[in-house]
Each structure stands twice: as structure tokens, then as C-alpha cells.
Amino acid sequence: MKILPLALSASLILGALVLPAWAAEPAKAAAKAPEPDTVVLSDTLHYDDVSKTSTFTGNVVLTRGAMTLRADQLVTHEDAQGNQSGTATAGKGGLVNIRQENPEKFETLIGTGNRADYDGKTGDVTLIGQATVTRMICGQAFDNVRGARIVYHQKAGTYEAFGGKDSAAAGGRVRSLAQPQSRIDQAIAKCRAKHK
Secondary structure, eight states: OOOOHHHHHHHHHHHTTOOGGGOSOHHHHHHHSOOOOEEEEOSEEEEETTTTEEEEEEEEEEEETTEEEEEEEEEEEEOTTSOEEEEEEOOTTOOEEEEEEEGGGTEEEEEEESEEEEETTTTEEEEEEEEEEEEEETTEEEEEEEEEEEEEETTTTEEEEEOOTTOSSGGGOOEEEOOOHHHHHHHHHHHHHHTO
8 A cells, every 4th residue: 555655654653652562463563573672761660560551750761673752751551451552741841752763764753742642452643732743864854744633543554633722833733744755765865875
């Protein structure tokens, strides 16, 4: 299925929230490549075995392969049916930051929001409050979507952006910028030639 560059950007960065503890489809991931280790650094960790909840607080840095998530707090939970969910939040005035590197394409995807949620039952990943997703090629911004809320529906392969009072775009609106694929391809080729 061909996905527009902006949809691809949103899907990759929002899909980066899907950690092993949050994995929606581990069998598919395992068939493609082995799961990378997940390392979480934080000031504190509280794990409740009864409720299957982990709470990481203070300068949380989660690294999984080429993805890094930064937040003030990360809470993960698994329900009785094995569905996993998680919420990353930022402190006052801060933003959750998710950065996904794709060195083969000289691409970096950056998602930000006041909060990032993953729902294992639906497969939805949501950035809430001052939400943005930006695709960088060789350090230059190409595609960008801004809103109050950005939702990626993994199972359908679609995303939605909503405006509102806490939008990252002016006037509470949604703002989307998508560069032509030919311009992106040229930037990748130029960067590849420069790094040979």
C-alpha cells in the first residue's frame, strides 16, 4: 500500500511509541527483524505486579533501536487480556519528544506533544496538546503536521489531525505541509552523495 510522505512520517513517529511492552503485533515484528532491546532511564521506577503497571518518573529517556522518547513520566500497563497501553507526559511548559532515526534515508522523524498515548486494544497512538510531527531529511525539515491532537490508527494505516484550543498551529487550526516526493528524493540523493 502506498502511503503519502506525511502519512508515512506520522505513522513512523507515532508508531515509535509502540514498545515491546506496548507491542500490538509482535508476531509480525518478529518475522521482519529481531526486536531491539528497550532501555529506560529515569529518576524513579515503581512497578506494581498486581496491576501490571510500570511508572517511570523524572527525566525519562526511553531508547529502543533508533527511537528515543523523552518525557517527565511514562506509565505502561497490561490488562488481563494482554492488551498493552502507555502514556508519556511532560511537565509544565515541556513537551514529550519522540525521535526516530532512519539512517538509510538520512531521515529523522520528530513527534512532540504535551502527552503521548498508546492503546493496545485499538492500535491507536495519539499525540495530545501542542501536537506536531516533522520529517527531517539530512537535517532539513520537509513534512510537518500540527494540531491539538494527532491520532495514528495503526490497524487502518491512517491518521487524523484535529485543531482546538491547545493546537500547535495558529488560530487553533490544523496545519499540514507536505513536500513533493521528487524534492524529498533529491534531498536524499544529495545527502547520500555528500556522505559517501
